[in-house]
Amino acid sequence: MSIDTTTDPSAETFVPKSDFIRVMQERGYIHQCTDLTALDTAAAAGPITAYVGYDCTADSLHIGHLISIMMLRWFQKTGHRPIVLMGGGTTKVGDPTDKDQQRPLLTDAVINTNLASIKRTFSAFMTFGETGQDAIMVNNADWLEKLGYIEFLRDYGVHFTVNRMLSFDSVKLRLEREQPLSFLEFNYMLMQATDYLELHRRHNCILQMGGSDQWGNIINGVELVRRVAQKPAFGLTTPLLTTSSGQKMGKTLGGAVWLNAERLSPYDYWQMWRNTEDADVGRFLKLFTELPLDEIARLEALGGAEINEAKKVLANAATTLLHGPEAAATAAAAAVAAFEHGRLSEDLPTVEIAAGDLSAMTNTALMVAAGFASSNGDARRQIAGGAFRINGVKVADANALVEISGSEAELRKGNARKRLVVS
RNA sequence: GGGGGAAUGUCCCGAGUGGCAAAGGGGGCGGACUGUAAAUCCGCUGGCGUACGCCUUCGUAGGUUCGAGUCCUACUUCCCCCA
Secondary structure, eight states: OOOOOEESOOTTTOOOSSHHHHHHHHHTOOSEESOHHHHHHHHHHSOOEEEEEEOOSSSSOBGGGHHHHHHHHHHHHTTOEEEEEEOTTGGGTOOOTTOSSOOOOOOHHHHHHHHHHHHHHHHTTSOBOSSTTOBEEEETHHHHTTOOHHHHHHHTGGGOOHHHHTTSHHHHHHHHTTOOOOHHHHTHHHHHHHHHHHHHHHHOOOEEEEEGGGHHHHHHHHHHHHHHHOSOOEEEEEOOOBOTTSOBTTOTTSSOOBSSTTTSOHHHHHHHHHTOOGGGHHHHHHHHOOOOHHHHHHHHTOOGGGHHHHHHHHHHHHHHHHHOHHHHHHHHHHHIIIIISOOOOTTSOEEEOOTTTGGGSBHHHHHHHTTSOSSHHHHHHHHHTTOEEETTEEOOOTTSBOOOSSSEEEEEETTTEEEEEEO
C-alpha cells in the first residue's frame, strides 16, 4: 500500500472545504499531509478525532511543542475532538529521531513525574472532558506495557519489513553518522505505529499530527491502520520552527524555552516573543496567536521601529494563551517600565538575597546568584566584557563588593536580560 | 573469520609532531552600532582561586614514560577491503 503525499500545499492550488484545513492552510501549519483532499473531505463531513503524541523525557514541554499544541487547539475550535497522547510507554524505549546516540533510559518514577508535570500545560489550550469534542488525554503505557513479545511480533511485527524501516531518516541518519542504533530504539517506530492503531480502535482516531521530523513515524502508523483496520487514516505534519536567520528557535534567552512557569517565568516567555526577529513577526502571529489574519497583515506590514508594536502584540497574545491574561499583563507592564521608562519594576523576575549578605557579596557572586552566569569564571569573563550593569551602571571590577545603596536594584546582563535583586 | 582505518574540548563539525587546557570553523554569550530586530565589526566560550597556580577533560579499562590526545595491550562502537 502506498501513501499519497501532499507536500507544501499552496493556497492557490487547493481550496479546503473544512474549517480545520482552511485554518491550517491559511496560518501556515501544514508541511506535509498524506492526503490533504481526502482529509479535508472527512473533516468537512463531521467531527473527526486526531492525536498528537508527546514524550515524557523532561518535566516540561518547550517551545518546539507549541505548534502542535496550537494545532490541537484549532482542531477542537473547528469542531473536532483532540487526543493528547502521553508517551509514558514509548519514552521507555526512546525515539531515535534526530538523535546521535541513545539517551540514558529513564526510570518509571522519573517518567511519571514528568508526565504529571507536562499534563498541566495542555489544560491552558484545550477543554478536557468526557463528551462531544472535549479533548481527552491518554497514556500509551496503558496498552504498550501489556504487550507480550511474541504476540507483539505476530500481530504487528509482521506488517513491517526491515527493508523499509532502514529507509526511514531516523534510522538512515544514525547509520550514516556511524553511530550505533540499538535494537531497542529500532523498535520505536513500531511502538508509535501501534499507538495509532490502538487509538483508532478505541476512539476512531483517523489523524495523527506532529512536527515534520515525525513524518516517518507517522507514516508507519498510517500504513498500519490502513492495513490492519482497513480504514482510511491520515497524517499531517507542521514545518520545523526556525527563525528567519535559519536558527533553531528559542535560544534567545540562553537556554531552552520551557512552557512551565517554574522553568521559565512568564516575564522571560514574554521577552522571548518580544525579541522576535522582524522577518518572523507575521509568521509567528499566525502560528502562535489567534488574531484575525487581516489584523496580522496590518501588523506585519509595519516598518522600521514601528514593528516593535507588533512584537508586543505577539508577546501579549502568546503569553496570554499559555500563562493567562494577568501574567501577560504583568510581564508587559514590567517590560514597559524597565525598558521604555527606565524605571525599576517590581514585576521583574526577582532574586532574593538574605539581608546583610548583599553588601558582603562580590559582583561575581551576584551575577551567579542572579542566574546570569553559570560559574564564577563565566561571571568574571562576562564582567570583563562589560556585560553586567547594576541600576544601569556598568560594573567594572569583578572582585569588588557589590555597591547597592537601597534594598533593591535592577540587574542587567547584556541588552535585554533584567532582574530585580532585593535583600 | 582475516586485514586496514576511525572515535578529540559532554552543542555540532574538525586540526593535532610525546610537553596541550589542546589550531580552526559553526553555534552560543558579550561589546560597538540599532529599534529590547537583522546585517556588520570586535571580544569571550572547562572548573576552582585575586594571582604564580591547582584540578578535570581527547570512546572504555589497563600499561610504557619524568611526562601521553599523541606509543603499547585488551575491550566497545563505526567504516573500508578480503573470505
